[in-house]
Amino acid sequence: MKLNIVVPCYNEEAVLQETTKQLSALIDELIAKGKIKTCNLVYVDDGSRDATWTLIEQLQQQNKYVHGIKLAHNVGHQFALWAGLEYSADKCDAIISIDADLQDDITVIEQMVDAYKDGCDVVFGVRKERKTDTRFKRWTALGFYSLMQKMGVNIVYNHADFRLTSQRATKELMLYPERNMFIRGMVKLLGYKTAEVYYDRKERFAGESKYPLSKMLNFAVDGITSFSVQPLRVITTFGLIVTLLSMVAAIYALVSHLCGNTVVGWTSMLISIWFIGGAILLSLGVIGEYIGKIYREVKRRPRYHIEKTV
Numbered sequence: 001m002k003l004n005i006v007v008p009c010y011n012e013e014a015v016l017q018e019t020t021k022q023l024s025a026l027i028d029e030l031i032a033k034g035k036i037k038t039c040n041l042v043y044v045d046d047g048s049r050d051a052t053w054t055l056i057e058q059l060q061q062q063n064k065y066v067h068g069i070k071l072a073h074n075v076g077h078q079f080a081l082w083a084g085l086e087y088s089a090d091k092c093d094a095i096i097s098i099d100a101d102l103q104d105d106i107t108v109i110e111q112m113v114d115a116y117k118d119g120c121d122v123v124f125g126v127r128k129e130r131k132t133d134t135r136f137k138r139w140t141a142l143g144f145y146s147l148m149q150k151m152g153v154n155i156v157y158n159h160a161d162f163r164l165t166s167q168r169a170t171k172e173l174m175l176y177p178e179r180n181m182f183i184r185g186m187v188k189l190l191g192y193k194t195a196e197v198y199y200d201r202k203e204r205f206a207g208e209s210k211y212p213l214s215k216m217l218n219f220a221v222d223g224i225t226s227f228s229v230q231p232l233r234v235i236t237t238f239g240l241i242v243t244l245l246s247m248v249a250a251i252y253a254l255v256s257h258l259c260g261n262t263v264v265g266w267t268s269m270l271i272s273i274w275f276i277g278g279a280i281l282l283s284l285g286v287i288g289e290y291i292g293k294i295y296r297e298v299k300r301r302p303r304y305h306i307e308k309t310v
């Protein structure tokens with residue numbers, strides 16, 4: 001079988017050399033074992049500002065497996081990955097996507113290939129534990145997955161974008177027209193036979209995380225609002241509760257009025273005005289988030305622009 005490994009890279013000059021070394025060693029091994037026939041290593045440079053592209057060009061000269069795609073500007077991990085998948089879709093039998101920093105254990109790639117040969121179209125790489133992540137990263141990541149689950153987004157727990165998709169699955173995935181992409185959720189929608197392989201997540205061996213808290217939060221909001229209308233329902237429920245409460249408040253106000261002590265109440269007025277105001281703004285914000293999504297979808301803009309490929 002022909003395999004492609006897609007690696008999105010954003011400012012990864014510190015890791016690419018080592019990544020290429022490790023991955024090509026693995027490819028050699030897999031070929032020697034007869035598990036695969038050939039393999040392309042597709043680096044997608046997501047508009048890096050450092051020497052990443054020059055490095056990819058060099059690696060492409062030295063290493064027979066390496067291919068490079070240079071995107072014209074930074075479009076973010078999901079779009080960069082998409083560019084690599086689209087590029088590979090008709091060039092191979094299966095595609096593995098993995099991050100450039102090799103935090104995901106590349107030795108399970110062999111198991112992924114085995115699962116593919118057993119007839120699975122999608123194989124998820126799942127992290128067993130996160131010993132090496134900082135406590136903060138661990139908590140935020142766990143919070144992320146449980147929030148997603150509560151909001152009704154069906155994703156594989158502790159699976160990032162380390163996964164194998166068959167050519168068929170990739171081509172079907174490419175048919176999804178949305179621009180607000182949360183690929184790990186979309187892959188689940190395909191419905192093909194899936195498998196999971198487990199590994200321990202390692203530390204980034206060089207460079208720093210390109211996913212600071214702000215990006216992670218954005219990613220979580222995107223993931224939820226691209227897949228679920230649960231937040232809109234929450235608003236409706238909340239509105240109902242407040243309406244019911246306001247009836248109670250009305251009765252209370254009337255009774256107080258009839259009893260003749262209506263001067264008091266300034267505090268409760270003030271509090272409720274602020275509270276209702278806040279609730280309305282929040283609800284508008286959530287609705288606005290969805291309208292923003294619709295706005296972006298209807299424009300049908302291209303996901304990325306390729307500057308050159310090697």
Ligand code: UDP
Nearest residue numbers: 008009010046076077080099100209210211
């Ligand atoms: N990445 C990208 N574009 C971006 C940000 C990140 O292509 O705008 C790539 C990055 O080079 C890496 C992968 O996405 O290969 C995951 O990023 P990182 O390892 O920094 O995230 P973390 O593992 O800390 O969540």
Ligand code: MG
Nearest residue numbers: 099101103204
């Ligand atoms: Mg990483």
